Amino acid sequence: MNRRCYYEANYNLKGVNNMSNNIILTGDRPTGSLHLGHYVGSLRKRVELQNTNKYDIYILIADLQALTDNFDNPKKIRDNILEVVIDNLAVGIEPSKVTFVLQSQIPALLELPILYSNLVTQARLERNPTVKQEMILRGFSKSIPVGFVNYPISQAADITAFKATTIPVGEDQLPMIEQTREIVETFNRIYKTDTLVLPKAVLPDNLVCKRIPGTDGNAKMGKSLGNCIYLKDSEEEVRKKIMSMYTDPNHIRVDDPGNVTNNTVFKYLEAFCCDEDFEKYLPEYKNLDELKTHYERGGVGDVLIKKFLNNIMQELLTPIRERRKYYEEHKEEVYQMLLKDTKKAIEVTNKTLNEVKSAIGINYFNDNEFYDNYIKKES
Secondary structure: OOHHHHHHHOEOOOOHHHOOOOEEEEEEOOOOOOEHHHHHHHHHHHHHHHOOOOOEEEEEEOHHHHHOOOOOOHHHHHHHHHHHHHHHHHOOOOOOOEEEEEHHHOOHHHHHHHHHHHHOOHHHHHHOHHHHHHHHHOOOOOOOOHHHHOHHHHHHHHHHHOOOOEEEOOHHHHHHHHHHHHHHHHHHHHOOOOOOOOOEEEOEOOHHHHOOOOOOOOOOOOHHHOOOOEOOOOHHHHHHHHHOOOOOOOOOOOOOOOOOOOOHHHHHHHHHOOHHHHHHHOOOOOOHHHHHHHHHHOOOOHHHHHHHHHHHHHHHHHHHHHHHHHHHOOHHHHHHHHHHHHHHHHHHHHHHHHHHHHHHOOOHHHOHHHHHHHOHHHO
């Protein structure tokens, strides 16, 4: 099985391809360059899905969401809009097969959250596990920006505005999708409509791929934690980060028995290596299970497994770097694509907004019944 087949096999798409309208919404916060956590959590999934030619795919550049905890530093977001788009293109996203959307430029995404906010309580938002975790990570206590707490409503607007059916996410984003489903169900029930579409989250089957650890062994790889391997990192930067990875602190000498359970290098090998990699880079072993067994028994050094991982990651990242170089030299092309795609998205989302207003009964100037009952009758 080659690496591309491995990635495809590690996502559960059961039931997705049977949908009559397959619309995917995914996206990224433009707060910095994307890293391997984004890659295993969503990016490589996007490439796989676009190549099936079975989906309408929207990739949201979530600058409004990024403002919720960067409101005092909007330049950080401006600096990374094109960077994040280029990261997507670098991993193999094809402009002809997806639609990029700049979130803040879509009027419907500003209006829908106001309408949805009546359907969910503040207490429910604060109980959202993802929101609670992010509050701790960003040092929010009682002084929590309203926009930050209310972001699950904004995300529900993003998803429903495009009538997305499929949302490829990392495991940490599941509570956000569940919140969206609750809002959809509540809206459709109260207003007796099927206007909003119930979305489905799609997770990697591989448990490691659901959340790859940071290079320091931290459970989450994050820009703010300084434990990332970025997709734009040079060959030497990647090598240095891998060679400094956390392994087993008790595995001091080569002959010492090692622990693979919480060993960061083995976590990465579980996420990225396949049998063919052993043939090319470590032929004394047939597969990862053999390497693990020998490491646990003793006799395998950390330098050996780190060099093996480095070879695998360089093979993965080299074509990504090459594509990135092209788009960095053609930013005008990237800008014009983003502009054109966002204009298309405005039309799509305005249609949904009008349908939502009609379902509620507040689309007054496009409502013949309102005119007939309240205007024409009085004439």
